[in-house]
Amino acid sequence: MAAVFALFLVAFATVLGSSAADPDMLQDICVADLTAAVKVNGFVRKDAANATAEDFFFTGLAKPGLTNNTFGSMATLANVGKIPGLNTLGVSLARIDFAPGGINPLHTHPRATEIVYVLEGELDVGFITTANKLIRKTIKQGEVFVFPKGLVHFQNNNEKSPASMIAAFNSQLQGRVDIALTLFAATPEVLDNVLTKTFQVGTKQVDKIKSNLAPKA
Numbered sequence: 001m002a003a004v005f006a007l008f009l010v011a012f013a014t015v016l017g018s019s020a021a022d023p024d025m026l027q028d029i030c031v032a033d034l035t036a037a038v039k040v041n042g043f044v045r046k047d048a049a050n051a052t053a054e055d056f057f058f059t060g061l062a063k064p065g066l067t068n069n070t071f072g073s074m075a076t077l078a079n080v081g082k083i084p085g086l087n088t089l090g091v092s093l094a095r096i097d098f099a100p101g102g103i104n105p106l107h108t109h110p111r112a113t114e115i116v117y118v119l120e121g122e123l124d125v126g127f128i129t130t131a132n133k134l135i136r137k138t139i140k141q142g143e144v145f146v147f148p149k150g151l152v153h154f155q156n157n158n159e160k161s162p163a164s165m166i167a168a169f170n171s172q173l174q175g176r177v178d179i180a181l182t183l184f185a186a187t188p189e190v191l192d193n194v195l196t197k198t199f200q201v202g203t204k205q206v207d208k209i210k211s212n213l214a215p216k217a
Ligand SMILES: *[C@@H]1O[C@H](CO)[C@@H](O)[C@H](O)[C@H]1NC(C)=O
Pocket: 046, 047, 050
């Protein structure tokens, strides 16, 4: 019995170990052919002989993203969609800029843990565990914070000056589920009676949130 249990533990640890990030690659490089029509888990790769330095290069994080939007923040992604050479490598970056008072609203990354480094300013950040415990801290320039894979989190700039951070992910394509938009701005709409029962409020309150979050025409 003990032997069976030990075997189970080893098998479980192996599964955990192999799913800690994107799957391992099987060759030196695997540059994504972003235009290929074939669908695979990840991206089809182009001929290795055709790879160039441009496939591994991106300038998009050099400048602040535009923060003149509803939430006063902008996440600029440097993942496989921008850097085809990241295909199968299991890592990516982003830069997040915040206007004074801006927020990167409650969201999760289904495929990655996130570790951030504050470039400028001061941010109130936090995540919520599956035990419903809020882990929260104010972080400033030069400091680092971690958001575990899949957990709901936020970064909020309560200051009168802008802020920015670099985020790293253990996935080539971390994915993002925006809590408010997922629930109140999906297409087609999540039915009102699903939301009224979920939030224990009336249709009026649900419709108010839906209209606030609807894309501005
Ligand atoms: C590699 O580049 C050559 C020259 O541009 C092109 O003819 C060929 O189709 C490319 N191969 C692949 C697999 O993309």
